Amino acid sequence: MNIAVLGTGMVGEAIASRLVELGHQVRMGSRSADNEKAQAWIAKAGSGASTGTFADAIVFGEVIFLATKGESSLDVLGAAGAEAVAGKTVIDVSNPLEFSSNGLPTLAISNTDSLGEQLQRRYPEARIVKSLNTMWCGLMVNPNLVAGGDHEVFVSGNDAEAKEQTKTLLRQFGWQDAHILDLGDISTARGTEMLLPLWLRVWQSTGVGAFNFKIAR
């Protein structure tokens, strides 16, 4: 499948590399076509990897992973115009973190709204699915790295078909069905985005980022 990964940071690279490994055609999108990180990635990624501008990648992808910084997500998804994302599944992995000069980041959007919902409102024809935003990127694409994969990935979105497409990709990453928890419509992204403040504090107190939340029941 042709997949766009928007963002060249750790998260974008982890997802793009894993998708190539799984045999997908992957175009990593960045602000400029000659982005250094994208060029470094393509030098080591296998065949099936390509790079381009955000707009190039959006046009290329049947499915789009949004792995940008939260502050850029809304604009980046519109890089090729709203019509270019109409009907496409957009898996939003980003979080609306706001960094300040001191202390842990806060959320720029939270409680009564979420970045996932803002994306869906701005691009009503896109099929936004919030997922994978609650963990370190190494676990996103290889859940078995800790506790034998016995922990949860959440899925939020309005479109049932787009959520199925997302779950299919999650299974390819190694997620077991029992650990893919569909929370409901895109407004449930408020819950998963608001997990970030706790994620940051667990990471701060334990010094370990390779963990994930499990629902013990």
Next chain:
Amino acid sequence: MNIAVLGTGMVGEAIASRLVELGHQVRMGSRSADNEKAQAWIAKAGSGASTGTFADAIVFGEVIFLATKGESSLDVLGAAGAEAVAGKTVIDVSNPLEFSSNGLPTLAISNTDSLGEQLQRRYPEARIVKSLNTMWCGLMVNPNLVAGGDHEVFVSGNDAEAKEQTKTLLRQFGWQDAHILDLGDISTARGTEMLLPLWLRVWQSTGVGAFNFKIAR
């Protein structure tokens, strides 16, 4: 030990009953001394149980559990004056939930502040510890009810001694040391209070409240 439990709801009752069972002297505090729920509780609770006004209970307790609705917590803790809580460990189990006519509750305080911090600022001589606020009350006092107790309770507070006192009580409830995660100072209560929106959505999607979050690592 003489312990106050402020609040007569499900949470207050679960904690007060368990403390009596463990052999503590427990005074349940409520707005009026003849509160019906408090009277119903004392009729079935064992010896060691007593009831009174919030002020009575605060004066009685060496340790205070704050199990009120979040909107009342700040005022209730001052029912006997600020000097009555000076030096005492206050275990704040409440959450700043704001209920609206439709949809899930939101948080009245979040992101850049927390109820735990507001309590500490309002009563600077009290030793506020945020804990147990991230789960159904049945699990607070009996973690073995699910997954053999293999899930987490968080602790946030500025005072090391008060946190140790809290951990001692958590152990009496059945929490294993490995599952008591000290996140740091009271500002880390932002993380645990912001878990509530996800808790509500997991509960909504699974229909089960008897679950808790585990850190899989």
